[in-house]
Structures are given as C-alpha cells and as structure tokens.
Amino acid sequence: MSKTLMQTTDPAHDVLRYERQPLDAIFAPKNVAVIGATEKAGSVGRTLLWNLISNPFGGTVFPVNPKRPSVLGIKAYPSIAAVPETVDLAVVVTPAPTVPGVIGECVAAGVKGAIIISAGFREVGEQGIQLEQDVLKQARQGRMRIIGPNCLGVMSPVSGLNATFASAMARPGNVGFISQSGALCTSILDWSFRENVGFSAFMSIGSMLDVNWGDLIYYLGDDPATHSIVIYMESIGNARSFLSAAREVALTKPIIVIKAGRTEAAAAAAASHTGALTGSDEVLEAAFRRCGVLRVNMIDDLFNMAEVLAKAPRPKGKRLTIITNAGGPGVLATDALISEGGELAPLSPQTMEELNQLLPTHWSHSNPIDVLGDADPNRYAKACEIALKNPESDGLLAILTPQAMTDPIQTAKQFVERLQGSTLPAKPILASWMGGAEVAGGEAMLNEARIFTLPFPDTAARVFNYMWRYAYNLRGIYETPVLEGGADEKAPDRVRATEIIQSIRASGRTLLSEFESKQLLKAYGIPTVETHIAQSEAEAVQLAQEMGYPVVLKLYSETITHKTDVGGVKLNLADADDVRKAYQAIESAVLLKAGAEHFLGVTVQRMLKLDGYELILGSSPDPQFGPVLLFGTGGQLVEVFKDRALGLPPLNTTLARRMMEQTKIYTALKGVRGRAPVDLAMLEQLLIQFSQLVVEQRWIKEIDINPLLASADGLMALDARVVLHSLDVPEDKLPQAAIRPYPIQYVSDWTMKNGTSIKIRPIRPEDEPLVVKFHENLSEESIYSRYFHLMKLQTRVAHDRLSRICFIDYDRELALVADYKDPATGEHHLLGFGRLSKLHGRDEAEFSMLIGDRFQCKGLGTEFLRRLIEIAKDEQLQYITAEILSENRAMQHVCQKLGFRLEPTSEPSIMKVVYELR
Known part of the structure; x- marks a missing residue:
C-alpha cells in the first residue's frame, strides 16, 4: 500500500x-x-447598537449596560456573564481604562471575538501602551481575537452585519476594504x-493590537465573496505576517494599497496618529514588489x-497600443504612458499592412493609431480588432471623442460584437469614451461587456502602467529561478564566518577591519582582491614587491570605517619609494586627524586595472x-548619483536580476558602445551569496562592498x-529578516x-x-x-501549480524533500516529499x-513524519492533523507508531489523524 496521504481544507469536515x-x-x-450600549443621543454606544439591530445579520444582539434594564427597547444585561447565550462577538465601547477588565470578563464567558471601538490607547502614550498590553494579556488567556482598539468597527455588507458607528451601511459587492x-x-x-x-467587507482596524494585516488578508483571501482587497495603510505592523499573507493571496486576488507617509512630513504625521513606527518608504516599495502588492498614490486609483x-487579463509586458479618433487625446495618453515607464507597442508589418488597407491615406501610420475624426463605427471597431492581433502589443487603449461623424453607442456595440465573435488573444482592454452624457450610452455598453472605462485617456494610460507593473511583480514571485551547480556544491563556509564574527565580538569590537571584512566575504564565496597586512614600511615594501607593482595601500584600523575621510587610501604606487611615502602619508594623516591609537x-593589494x-x-x-539589500552604482560618488535599488533578502536568481534591472547601471552592464558585457549570471550568484551572508550571520548590522568591480573578466570586491x-x-x-x-x-x-544515502532538506x-521528473514516474x-482522485501528469506539472509547491513561504509551511545524488552521473533526483502547512489563524x-513508488517501504515516510513533528515543536504548534484514505493502512500504521491518534470523519472512506504536541 502506498505510503501517501492527503491534506484537505474541505469545510464539510469541520466540526x-x-x-x-x-x-x-x-x-x-x-x-x-x-458592551457600553446606551440610549444617549449621538453617542457611539447608541449608534452602534442601532446599526446592528437595523441591519439584520441573522443573529441576536445583546446590549450590556449595568445601569439600565433595556436599551432601545431591547432587554439589557448588567454584564457579559449575565447574557443567557454564549456570545461570538463583543463590541466594546466603554472608556479605555475599563477595557482590560471587560475583555477579561468576555474571556471568562467564552467570547471568541471582540471589536474594541474605544480610543485612549497607544495613541496617547505610555499609559495607553500599558493598557493595550493588559488587554492583550487577558485575550490570550482565552484565545480571543481582537480588532482595534481605536477603530470604527467592521461591516459585512453581504451578510448584513454592521458593527460600526458609521452613519450608513455599505452596499454589498466584491471588494474587501481595510483601513x-x-x-x-x-x-x-x-x-x-x-x-x-x-x-464584501468594510473594516476599520485601528492600532492592530491583535488582528493584523496578515490575518485579514488571509481571511479575505479565503472569502469567496471577495474578488479584490483594497487597503489604506499607515503602518505595516508585523512585516513578516503581512508579506507572508500578501504573497500567498496576491496570486489569486489583487491587493491594492495606498500607504500614507510617502514623504518624511507625512510619515511623521502618520506615526503620531497611530503611535506606530514608520520605516523608509523606499523599503516599503521594495517589500510591496516582493509580495505582489500594487501600491497606488490616489484614492481614485485604489478602486480603479x-x-x-x-x-x-494581466498584460504580459509594458507595450500599449492606443487607438483614437483625435490626435490630442492620443498624445496626452502617450505622455502619461511613457513618463511612468510604459512603452508604445511597435506595429508589426502584418498589422501595418492591414491598417493601410482599412484606414484613409492620412492616418497616423504609427502608434497611437489615429483613425481620424470621420471614422464610422465599423472602421473604428475593425481597427481595434487589428490592433489586438498585433503580437508586439500587450494591451489596448481605445479613445473616442464626440465629433460630427461619431456614433458612441454604435461604435461601442460593434467593438463589443467583434470581441465576442472572435478568438483574439487575451489582453487587457481599456476605453476612454470622452464627453460625459453624450457618450454615456456607449460607455455603459462597454462596461457591461467588462471593458473598463475611464473618463480621461491619461488616467487610462496610468491604469495600464499600474497593470503591467503589478503583473511584472507577480511573475517575479513565482518565476522559476536557476540553480547554478547542484544542491550543495556552493555551500558557504558558515563555520569560518561565525568564527570571524565571534572573535571580533570577543575582542570587544563591533567594527571589522577591511582585512577581516574580506575574509568574511570569502567565506561566502564572494571574490575579493588579495589583501595582506603590513605593520611597517619595510613590510609594506616587501609585500608590494612580492605582489608586483603597481599596488594600493589602505589604512588598517579597527576603529576607522571610512578610510578616504582621513586620507587612508593611496592608489597606483609604482615602486618601493612610492610605497614608503604612501605609508608615511597615511600614518601622518591618521595621527593628525584621529590619533595614534x-x-x-x-593593507597592501594589487592595483587592478579598472x-x-x-x-x-x-x-x-x-x-x-x-x-535590507542595496545594489547600484558604486565608487566615491555613490551618494551623488544615488543610482540604487533596494530589495529584501534572501534572493534567488530571478529576484537578483529584478534588483539589477531597477538601476541605470544595468544598461551599461549588458554592454554599451562596443564594451563587452558583464557576466550577469555570475553577478546574480554573487548577489545571492551576499544575501545569504546577510540573513545567516545575524550579528551583522551594516555591510558594504564598495566598490565591487564588475567587468567582462569577472567580479572582484575591492573594499x-x-x-x-x-x-x-x-x-x-x-532584527529578523522580513x-x-x-x-x-x-x-x-x-x-x-x-x-542508500540521501540528503533530507527543505524544498x-x-x-x-x-x-517534474519525480511526477513522471x-x-x-x-x-x-495522495490526492484522493486521479490527476493527469499535465495538470500535476503545470508551472502555476508547481511554482506554489516549490516557491513556498517558510514562515507558513515547510516541505522536506529526499534528495538523492547519483554518484555515477552527478544528477540529483527527488525521491519523496513531506509537507507541513500552518492553518490560517491557528496554532495547528x-x-x-508523497513517496516515489520505488522508494516506499524504505523508512522514508516514517523519517519524514518524525522530522515534521520536530519542526512543529520548533514552530510552537499545538496540533498536527491530516486526512488519510481508510484503505491506506500502511500510512495509518506509521502515524500511530509516532503517536498520532485516529479519528473517524463524516466521510467513511477517510480517516483523520491527530498529533497533540502539548
């Protein structure tokens, strides 16, 4: 019997x-x-209670007020303990100092969720922060989840729940809004x-004492009524939780964020408002790119x-085709497109030929395609169809202005009919039917056909730019990176790196010398220029002669970090006399500017040809x-040029290349004006190794390689x-990596x-x-x-599916693979997988x-499961569960042998196994 099993998220199996x-x-x-319901006119307690009872959500509302027998005609209770039923949600509107006690009472009464509307917490200072900690301590005793404090509340318009003090109930729809x-x-x-x-949801979350962005993104990601998630953000809160959730959900549901605090002044205002720290806006941009979140700058764009x-559909690139019946709007759209990074799509020869046959002689003969003001509906619609077939184009913007010959409704009708009656490639289509009431009928027809319309063409071009950037970032998340060499051929010397760092700390220092810094880089495979220490003129001359001239002398110090600031660098020294003079000059400059100590x-090193x-x-x-990683143009003028890109570690080849592409120097690295290109694949690997060093050696606070010399001959860290x-x-x-x-x-x-010897490692x-090879056999x-049904190989090895299986978030799940290296060929083969996936919002x-057929009954399944249990303990989980076919006795036996208990489910063919860790 195959030792495989299946995890399920079927809600029919939930108790x-x-x-x-x-x-x-x-x-x-x-x-x-x-809790805090009242009849006082204009009060939050009254408004909230009224909103709940006037928008039926299918449940019961219990006012809690110790001073009144009823509120708004509804029986009131003196405390939550007196309520005759177990309450799911408590909405708290009492003064801040009373809230910890109220939450404690709710926990004792079995309440599972709370919304704290009350203000007066971290936004008022230290006293408020302590109150929050008291609230959280109470909530943790009963595993209660809390929204707030200092918030408007929560609406679920689809179900009718209005637990806010807003003046009206939102309309039901498919946008989840969080603010x-x-x-x-x-x-x-x-x-x-x-x-x-x-x-689908409309919520104000206040200072995020408990429930954070990650919790809410996961929740809306699982909600079938939510098609997209829109966020107004002032602070990121738990960065790792946000990035983990956003990266998983963004692939299936767009996440659009408007973040306050882009400028320093705005950031300070946001921090004082929410009582939260605000990091660098550039770093936040890098984080959003990394997890597939789209950031916009205006509220209008948020909902657009x-x-x-x-x-x-998502555009495959940044090339847009613009069709217009008037030149001016096309030019405006072009300016907006190109100024924000988009490109005009070139017209292929086939496209040009078809347009020449269709359009009058004086059409624009280029993109934007001006079909001229006298274009009838047929000419306009046919031109759009031709443009959409252009293989050089990634999207279409159709602009229509009302002119004497223009028929907005018929043009829209024929345009839609051509789209519906053809097999055109899937590309985003935007439309700008300009003119207000005059074109409203045609605009409505386009919207009904799911063609997004905007009143102005420059706005439409901006929307397209957002679209291709969003698609580009998503592809970066799940694009398969390249692995240079095998699984472990380039493993860094972590022991040596740790020894260097610990010896520095043991000496009472936090600053590494240049020599020590280069030794640390070498431990992670980063090439450095050969460097030796000289503590006298004679030693410097001897080293220079052994290396060969010309050479470079640099200050060797355990306290001075920027050597050029004190005259500590002397270049292009051609002979022994130059070396002596340079040594004396460096020593004199340091004595004068810093002191003998x-x-x-x-240090002496070869002068490399730059x-x-x-x-x-x-x-x-x-x-x-x-x-946070930084890559860009280096040298002495690094602060002047400010040509840089930021990214979050760790990197792989795809992410390293994306960082490089964001800089201006990248164009030169590919080769310009007859110069040979730099080996970009090698540079990618160097960035990956550097990011490994940063995340694995956590005692490092700051690290710079400047300059890193990149040429067609190779890469070299010079300093x-x-x-x-x-x-x-x-x-x-x-600090931990986000x-x-x-x-x-x-x-x-x-x-x-x-x-057989194998390596068990995370995927x-x-x-x-x-x-792919594993599934073929x-x-x-x-x-x-494994899957409880048969699944075709083509489906199992589809990139969209495998990218999610391989490119996992180690904070949310961990998959182990059995990696076998064939000693004869050196090829790697995967023999099986064991995966542990955390459930959203639970410590479970x-x-x-899944074990390959040839490697079953070899102990691999038992070893996988044993290791997964140990990982679950490390992650401080409480339960591990799975569902197994009832006929899969072998796997059930393995589970029982390791301490799992078997439980029946409502489905006779399926057994549930449960392991309790504490």
Missing part, C-alpha cells in the same frame, strides 16, 4: 467553522453583545454611494485598480523589515566594510533501509524541474492515495506526504 477560521467569530457571528483610519472609512463610504461601489484587475598599519564598472552592494537594517550590532544587544533581540530565509537547520544526511524554488495508485498545521 465548527471558526475552529478553522477564528475570525468568523468577528465577521460572521451568530450573536453580538454591545487604519476610521475617518477615511467614513469618507470612502460616502464616496462609494456616489460611485455605486460595493463591498481593484475593478480593472478583477475584470481584465587608530593606526595599526596598512576596466569595468564600480558597483556597490550593501545591507543595513530597517526598523520594520529587518535587513569592504562590516559593522556588527552592539555588544549589549541580546541574540533574541537581533522574509524567512531558507531553513538550513533542517538540512541533514540520512540513510534509507536499503543503504527550494529551483527544485521545480526535479519535481508516479503510479496511479500513489496519485490516488496539516501535513501531507
């Missing part, structure tokens, strides 16, 4: 849904208690009525993009996202600077029962080709046991397993 979705207690409660600002919520609500925008991304000698480009590669910590965190920082307080790095602690060798994105029995995970 209580919010055991799987704890936030259902807040968003889909069976009953609600309003940190309650005031902005009310403005958006008013705007939505004018624009007829509907919502929510609608268009839910309606239209800062001079320990010099026939290449000076780059900079560095990292420094961000208060919210931890270590390096490393600063460690302060000696008084405990290890558990060191994206969890590859968990090297789970890599180890193991021997199967038949004596990597680069494993996708190996996973699976039997139907193994496939059925499901596991699954």
